[in-house]
Amino acid sequence: MSENRQFRPADPLGIQRVVSPKSVMPQQAEALDTGLPIAEDEILVEVESLSIDSASFRQITESCGGDLGKIEKHILDLVSRRGKHHNPVTGSGGMFIGSVAQIGPAYPLRQKPVRVGDRIASLVSLSLTPLSIKKIKKIHPQSHRVDIEGYAILFASGVFAKLPEDLPETVALAVLDVAGAPAQTRKLVQAGQTVLVVGGGGKSGVLCLFEAKKKLGVKTIAVDFSESATERLSALSFVDEVIQADARNAVSLMEKVWDVTKGRMADLVINVANVPDTEMASILTCRSNGIVYFFSMSTSFTRAALGAEGIGADIDLRIGNGYCEGHAELALNILRESPELNKLFVEAYS
Numbered sequence: 001m002s003e004n005r006q007f008r009p010a011d012p013l014g015i016q017r018v019v020s021p022k023s024v025m026p027q028q029a030e031a032l033d034t035g036l037p038i039a040e041d042e043i044l045v046e047v048e049s050l051s052i053d054s055a056s057f058r059q060i061t062e063s064c065g066g067d068l069g070k071i072e073k074h075i076l077d078l079v080s081r082r083g084k085h086h087n088p089v090t091g092s093g094g095m096f097i098g099s100v101a102q103i104g105p106a107y108p109l110r111q112k113p114v115r116v117g118d119r120i121a122s123l124v125s126l127s128l129t130p131l132s133i134k135k136i137k138k139i140h141p142q143s144h145r146v147d148i149e150g151y152a153i154l155f156a157s158g159v160f161a162k163l164p165e166d167l168p169e170t171v172a173l174a175v176l177d178v179a180g181a182p183a184q185t186r187k188l189v190q191a192g193q194t195v196l197v198v199g200g201g202g203k204s205g206v207l208c209l210f211e212a213k214k215k216l217g218v219k220t221i222a223v224d225f226s227e228s229a230t231e232r233l234s235a236l237s238f239v240d241e242v243i244q245a246d247a248r249n250a251v252s253l254m255e256k257v258w259d260v261t262k263g264r265m266a267d268l269v270i271n272v273a274n275v276p277d278t279e280m281a282s283i284l285t286c287r288s289n290g291i292v293y294f295f296s297m298s299t300s301f302t303r304a305a306l307g308a309e310g311i312g313a314d315i316d317l318r319i320g321n322g323y324c325e326g327h328a329e330l331a332l333n334i335l336r337e338s339p340e341l342n343k344l345f346v347e348a349y350s
């Protein structure tokens, strides 16, 4: 990495890094400029691992026929073309961990204290983060993690978390990637409700189920596709019911949830599946005046909105904002509170 001490002008939103099309924000941009030096208010991070968004990793894996060599080439081509890891099919990115290498002199240190050498995780999407990859060292298909040599640039407006010392860094990376989901769950669940999590066996799913169960009298129901996921879910003390089903089959899942809830259906449905076409199942399993929270990046706004309208479902459809104040600490604390989730995450992600 170049140690150039000149700086570009301050630019808290990173607009000067947009190459094309002009006048859009970095997330909407087709390509970003990853060139050095950094701006006066940016920080430069030496990146070690990327956590690729699950919907994106699945789409890339399928398009490469599961071949690791092709996946590596795909990621390198994508990042060199766009200057960021922004999957054009799913629209999503992921996040990274690494060490702070340089801090611009106008970086807002008072609001965001950080020092050179600090180990951090980005909490803004890779879909808007300038990223340069020199080399891919290893791809971990089970955890969607990619170890690299390269650097990323965080704008002054960007959010990051210092990596905790009491958890393996790759575990923290996995948890922080989906930190918004349990944090939003805390805001949405009310005592006594029935909460259904579609794709519940994945990393955000189990965190949401644990968080939901903390409220008095909540009944938690997890839906997942594979036998391994449903077996994993059945062993968790905070999951009341497990349904093995393909959430792309809306009618079949509705019937199963009808049976389990004796026709009452769910007050809150949280969709964290990493495949497209699960919107209708989430809508059909929600009771009238309930809430469906779409955290999944495979969600289609059109399918959800028109699907609900098409069956006259008077329910609240929420977009899954990945950010929520205090979300990083809340998500990491779940692993400190729950020995069974701690074990599950350490086994899967360290």
Ligand code: NAP
Pocket: 053, 054, 055, 056, 092, 177, 178, 180, 198, 199, 200, 201, 202, 203, 204, 205, 223, 224, 225, 226, 227, 229, 245, 246, 247, 248, 271, 272, 273, 274, 275, 295, 296, 297, 298, 320, 321, 322, 323
């Ligand atoms: P994950 O660990 O891969 O979990 C996804 C789960 O969905 C898996 O357990 C998977 O089961 C299950 N699933 C797949 N196909 C299914 C089907 N047909 N029916 C039922 N379940 C199915 O993913 P994650 O990291 O928790 O992420 C979950 C979602 O959140 C993804 O779409 C991701 O892109 C999105 N996300 C959103 C944000 C945001 O800011 N809103 C941030 C990060 C991630 P199998 O393992 O059995 O296939």
